[in-house]
């Protein structure tokens with residue numbers, strides 16, 4: 059597979075038997091057979107056709123900030139878009155950007171152009187593509203508020219533009235979680251604002267994150283979705299779970315909604331800790347917690 063790929067893509071864009079722990083914010087994950095770092099949309103299409111022709115499984119990732127990869131790794135090809143496709147263009151109150159750009163960088167660029175709407179994205183550590191896929195959000199804002207259209211390619215290589223009402227955006231959900239399309243870029247509709255006010259707001263959000271979140275430890279952010287009527291952090295804190303540890307995986311003592319890799323954590327440690335938390339919450343609150351993170355790889 060590797061030899062054949064080198065015929066269609068530059069060698070420096072390919073990683074063979076690559077530890078996924080190098081590509082996830084959790085610093086967890088066994089090896090992927092191949093990781094491709096595409097330099098263009100053309101490269102992505104080539105990999106798509108190659109994988110389809112050979113029947114090789116394909117997984118798309120941005121920056122791996124919402125991913126838990128299993129210890130046996132990922133069979134097939136991983137296309138890592140984060141950092142690879144990162145052009146953007148500002149036109150009046152709109153920004154068009156490619157999917158691999160850092161969302162927080164885009165928020166800074168919007169602010170520099172006195173455009174308001176992306177302040178919430180300050181400190182969300184993923185790509186634009188990942189943020190669209192997850193309908194990422196914070197502090198009362200979410201991608202749904204600003205997305206105008208998304209350009210994507212289907213598993214069969216067909217390009218399509220999705221208008222906002224076709225994306226079924228809701229809490230941490232977009233249609234891309236079900237249709238298999240690869241997000242290539244997005245157009246965002248922002249509003250003219252006051253640059254200083256935008257920057258003040260972003261600084262405040264960043265300070266809140268530093269105060270509340272364990273940003274100095276590897277994690278994948280909030281592990282669970284917010285169940286109706288509850289906040290996960292305080293819920294787990296009340297159960298005395300802060301600091302609870304299995305192997306190297308620990309419920310953060312700064313924010314109980316985060317599991318951190320406290321050193322040498324395996325995916326199995328995290329999965330066991332997730333199960334333990336879920337069982338405690340079920341027992342005491344009669345609530346079924348659902349992971350927000352995406353869990354992938356060979357079982």
Ligand SMILES: Cc1cc2nc3c(=O)[nH]c(=O)nc-3n(C[C@H](O)[C@H](O)[C@H](O)COP(=O)(O)OP(=O)(O)OC[C@H]3O[C@@H](n4cnc5c(N)ncnc54)[C@H](O)[C@@H]3O)c2cc1C
Pocket residue numbers: 083117118119120121122123124125139140157181182183184185186187188189190191192193194195196234239240241242271273277278279280352
């Ligand atoms: C410290 C910390 C704080 C966080 N805070 C927040 C927060 O406040 N709000 C929030 O919503 N999230 C938060 N997150 C989670 C995470 O940053 C977001 O979910 C982010 O949007 C994921 O982007 P990514 O590029 O890293 O995606 P990845 O983790 O690489 O992928 C996530 C999912 O998106 C899919 N995907 C990624 N790119 C594409 C693409 N181009 N086309 C198709 N599918 C794609 C992947 O297949 C995967 O299923 C936080 C994470 C950390 C570590």
